[in-house]
Amino acid sequence: MILVYKNANIFYTDQGKGSVVVLIHGFLENSTMWDKIVPELTKRNRIITIDLLGHGKSDCLGYVHSMELFSETIEAVLKHLKIRKFILVGHSLGGYISLVISKMNPSKIKGLCLLNSTSEKDSEERIKIRTRANKMVQNNFEIMVRMSISNLFNQENLLKFKEEIEVVKKEAMQTSLQGYVAANEGMKNRLNTNAVLAENNFKKLIIVGEKDLVLDLETSKVEAKKTNTELIIFPDGHLSHIENTPELIITLKKFIKACIS
Structure with missing residues (x-):
């Protein structure tokens, strides 16, 4: 389905009945990343997925997609659907x-799950990487996208998930050049949001990969401890929805149940 927001088409899906769970994909992904997760969660819940600005079937809104602008579009969809309270699951950028x-x-949040994500802001090194990537992608979009995807997996899994990796790369190519750059600009300018986890009483969960090349495991451990947030560690990389699908489904079902009990 499509919602027009500020003259931009925003694509979303709405499936199932019950407590509302909003699934927000990451950078270079779209709502199809949840295809193996949604059928399991819709058995008892109403699941909303949304293509972020510049990703999948959604348009861009300018040349910097801040976290606040992304949030506005998601809230516009939820308002359109008359949804007042919900559980959030965000992968990476979605987190x-x-x-x-x-x-x-x-007051609207029943629970928040950061999947392969963090409330920490970008390090200086990560900011430099994003700036460099935004320059390189202008002339080498496909190469940059394909390289970015390969680096998200536990390197020991590259052969095991060869077919899945190609699918992810194909979906990533649906991201527009403008969407790539705008999201990177937004991510490198985002602020530290530790306080959101530390100061709220809704259910909170961080899921990380032990061999994630994007997020540092020790930093996630410190983050979870200082914000009083539950931490679950999977054995692989940044794409837990592919590398650890069964474990993720079980974990999300348990988390959702805890949020509504």
Whole structure:
């Protein structure tokens, strides 16, 4: 389905009945990343997925997609669907956005799960990487996208998930060049949101990969401890929805149940 927001088409899906769970994908992904997760969660819940600005079937809105702007579009969809309270599950970039939504509307949040994500802001090194990537992608979009995807997996899994990796790369190519750059600009400018986890009483969960090349495991451990957030560690990389699908489904079902009990 499509919602027009500020003259931009925003694609979303709405499936199932029950407690509302909003699934927010990450950078270079779209709502199809949840295809193996949604059928399991819709057995008892109403699941909303949304293509972020510049990703999948959604349009861009300018040349910097801040976390706040991403959040506005998601809230517009939820308002259109007359949804008042919900659980958020955000993967990577989706987690950054989920934190902003929770910061602005804590009374609406039943639970927040950061999947391969963090409330920490970008390090100086990561900011430099994003700046460099935005320059390189202008002339080498496909190469940059394909390289980015391969680096998200536990390197020991590259052969095991060869077919899945090709699918992820194909979906990533649906991201527009403008969407790639705008999201990177937004991510490198985002603020630290530790306080969202530390100061709210809704259910909170961080899921990380032990061999994630994007997020540092020790940093996630410290983050979870200082914000009083439950931490679950899977054995692989940054794409837990592919590398650890059964474990993730079980974990999300348990988390959702805890949020509504």
